[in-house]
Amino acid sequence: MSRQLRVPDVKRINSELFTLTYGSLVAQLIKDFEDDEEVNKQLEKMGYNIGIRLIEEFLARTNTGKCQDLKETAEVISKVGFKMFLGITPTVTGWDAEGREFSLMFDENPLTEFVELPESHKQLRYSNILCGVLRGALQMIHMKVETEFVRDTLRGDDATEMRIRLLEILQDQAPPGED
Amino acid sequence: MTSAAGAINLLSQAAPSEVAESVFDFLHMEMVNYVQQSTPAGASHKDEVVYKLERIGFQTGQATIERCTKDVHRFKDQLDVIKFLCKEFWTLAYGKQIDNLRTNHRGVYVLQDNRFRVFANISNSKQFLENAAPYAAFACGMLRGALANLGIVSVVTADLGQTLPSCLFQVKML
Numbered sequence: 485m486s487r488q489l490r491v492p493d494v495k496r497i498n499s500e501l502f503t504l505t506y507g508s509l510v511a512q513l514i515k516d517f518e519d520d521e522e523v524n525k526q527l528e529k530m531g532y533n534i535g536i537r538l539i540e541e542f543l544a545r546t547n548t549g550k551c552q553d554l555k556e557t558a559e560v561i562s563k564v565g566f567k568m569f570l571g572i573t574p575t576v577t578g579w580d581a582e583g584r585e586f587s588l589m590f591d592e593n594p595l596t597e598f599v600e601l602p603e604s605h606k607q608l609r610y611s612n613i614l615c616g617v618l619r620g621a622l623q624m625i626h627m628k629v630e631t632e633f634v635r636d637t638l639r640g641d642d643a644t645e646m647r648i649r650l651l652e653i654l655q656d657q658a659p660p661g662e663d
Numbered sequence: 664m665t666s667a668a669g670a671i672n673l674l675s676q677a678a679p680s681e682v683a684e685s686v687f688d689f690l691h692m693e694m695v696n697y698v699q700q701s702t703p704a705g706a707s708h709k710d711e712v713v714y715k716l717e718r719i720g721f722q723t724g725q726a727t728i729e730r731c732t733k734d735v736h737r738f739k740d741q742l743d744v745i746k747f748l749c750k751e752f753w754t755l756a757y758g759k760q761i762d763n764l765r766t767n768h769r770g771v772y773v774l775q776d777n778r779f780r781v782f783a784n785i786s787n788s789k790q791f792l793e794n795a796a797p798y799a800a801f802a803c804g805m806l807r808g809a810l811a812n813l814g815i816v817s818v819v820t821a822d823l824g825q826t827l828p829s830c831l832f833q834v835k836m837l
Contacts, residue, residue, distance in 0.1 A: 496681035501727055501756055505687065508722040509694055512715065516701060530697055534689045541685055569683045594682055 489560065491567045492545040499571065499594045506595050510610065520607035527609070531616020532623075539621040542568070554650055555579075557627070558586050561618070570594050578647075587634075590644040601638045609633045615646065626654040684758065691781065694719065695797050713800040720804020721811070728809035731755060741836065744813050745772050752809055756802075757781075770836035774806075779830040787827040795823055799830055806832060 513523045542548075546564055551557040558576045566572050572594065578587035595611045609615075615631040622629050630649040635641035695716060702711045731751065738744045749761035753776070763775035781798050785791050799821035807819040815836060822831040 495684040495758070497684045497687055497758065498755060499680045499682045500730060501723075502682050502687050502690070504726045505690060505694075505719075505723045507726070508719045509690070509697075511722065512698075512719050526697070530693045533696065534693050537692075538685075538689055569686050571681050571683075594680060 489563045490546070491564055494545060494568060496571075500597065503594055503597045506613070507599065510608075514605070514608075520605055524607075524609045524612045527612040528616040528619075531613035531618075532620035533616075534613070535617040535620020535622075536624050538569070538617060539624040542621065554583055554586070557622075558588075558648075562588060565621075574646075578645075584650045586648055588646045588648065590646070593644060596638055599638060606639055609636060610638050611636070611644070618646075618648065623654070626656075628652045628654055688780070688784075691798075691801060694801065699797065709796070712797050716797055716800035717804035717807070720801040721808035722804075723801075724805035724808025724810075725812045726808075727755070727805070728752065728812045732813070738813065741770075741815065742766070744810070744815060745774075745834070748806060748809055749774060756805060772834040772836075774832040774834065776830050776832070778828045782828045782830060785827055792823060792827065795827065796821070799823065799832075802830075803832060806834060810834070 510523070510527070513526055514520075517523050517526065542565060546568070548560055548564065551560060562574050562576050566574055572590070572592050574588040574590045576586055577589055579585065590611075593611060595614070599610060601608060601610065612633065615633065618631050619629055628651045630651055632647050633645070634647045635643055635645040637644050695712075698712050698715050698719075702708055702715065732747075735747070738747065745764065745766075749764050753759065753761050757776070757780045759776075759778070759780075761774045762777045763773075765773045765775075779799070779802075781802065782795060785795060785798075803819040803821050807817055810817045810819075817837060818835045820833050820835075822833060824831070
């Protein structure tokens with residue numbers, strides 16, 4: 485990659501407070517919906533709302549220009565985006581033949597630091613908010629993507645993997661409303 | 664007086680992992696948004712919203728204080744506990760100490776933050792004063808949860824009677 489990736493210096497706080505806050509929020513959602521699928525959906529939606537704002541902060545603090553292709557986008561997401569906001573660098577891997585799909589592998593995840601899923605909530609995708617954040621943020625830079633956690637160590641898998649699929653590049657138009 | 668860095672090291676001494684401050688702020692904003700939308704409209708809508716956010720904060724405060732007091736000396740008395748919350752706990756959560764602490768020595772404490780971070784991005788005119796109340800509820804819950812886990816039952820309310828980035832938290836021991 486020719487362009488140098490620089491992670492900007494931002495104000496930081498201890499991650500445990502963030503982890504615990506997220507945990508309390510998920511607990512509240514479970515109480516509100518009682519159905520894991522509904523909770524997953526709601527988390528994704530909240531992530532989307534965060535993503536469409538977060539991209540502004542991201543663009544303002546880094547001087548990232550337009551990415552040439554999805555490969556570069558993936559690099560920027562993992563090495564600048566995740567590094568800057570969550571202090572982690574997920575591994576980019578699992579490209580498909582056309583280069584429209586890739587996976588992010590999470591060795592560490594600040595959201596799940598103290599979490600164990602009980603048997604009764606095995607359908608819960610605990611970190612689903614991250615899917616929404618990526619979808620929202622990428623939509624604001626004209627990329628319509630589908631994101632999904634296909635594996636999760638919390639559910640007993642051997643790794644945590646998020647799959648990202650590029651659906652289309654959006655043309656200039658007002659984004660569809662969603663809240 | 665403990666430095667800010669010292670307080671942050673209270674958690675995870677080995678390798679303090681950190682996230683961007685804005686990530687917490689975004690999550691908090693969205694949390695308020697979610698609670699407002701998921702609470703049925705009606706006469707008690709505002710109270711319900713504050714109550715629910717307060718409860719999320721309570722749980723967070725409880726868990727946080729447990730982790731950050733594990734290597735701290737036993738507190739001498741109530742005032743000692745409150746001081747700890749004003750300095751260390753507040754620095755951990757909001758990046759600064761409480762600016763002013765007052766008490767009537769009968770179980771009422773008033774904690775004043777002149778630049779409460781949650782309000783820092785809201786216009787300081789009177790325009791949004793009315794909408795600001797739910798944004799302080801989480802912090803109230805955090806304080807109450809922290810106190811509860813240190814054996815003090817209390818009621819914590821926020822008073823936004825002044826200009827915006829400042830906020831008064833009233834702690835009443837029961």
